Amino acid sequence: MIKYKSRGSICMIASMSGLIANHGLISPxxxxxxxxxxxxxxxxxxxxxxxxxxxxxxxxxNCISPGHIMTPMVRKNFEEVPGLKEEWESLNMFGRLADTTEFKGAALFLMSNASSFMTGSNMIIDGGHTAW
Known part of the structure; x- marks a missing residue:
């Protein structure tokens, strides 16, 4: 975009783990x-x-920082650490992990002109995990 002097939007995928330490999983x-x-x-x-x-x-x-999502990597963690799934589910306000489809609206918003006055932001989508 810089080379061709074109404007646009970049949406990076981070994680709520960039803001907090994860309970039950050592992952510095x-x-x-x-x-x-x-x-x-x-x-x-x-x-x-x-x-x-x-x-x-x-x-x-901008960034999107998802909370815990049920992915193959997370399933593997649950197999290796008994009780981790239940613990993580209890750490957000909805009592469950997110589905991968729950983030596409945020990504579309950040990539569209609807977010034309938004830059340098981190959109946290974690079921309220980091709120308490």
Missing amino acids: VYNSSKAALIQLARNLAMEWSPITKEGTGGIRV
Whole structure:
């Protein structure tokens, strides 16, 4: 986008794990990488969003930080750690893990012009996990 001076939107996928430590799972490398991704989005937004005299910029950069989602990786964790599924389900306000389909609306919003005044943001979609 910068090379061709085109405007647009970038949506990175981070995780609530970039904001908190996960109960019942020791994962400092994963959590650190997600925190770094959130910060990368903020910094790229600062660099790429302002429109310059040269005509570059106008690139919005945001993140989505999902909560616990039922994925193959998570299923494997549940097999390896008895009781982890029940613990994670109890840690959000809905008492369940998210389905992968519950994030497409947020992604479409961030990639569309509906979010034309949004950049450097991290949209947390975690069933209220990080709220308490």
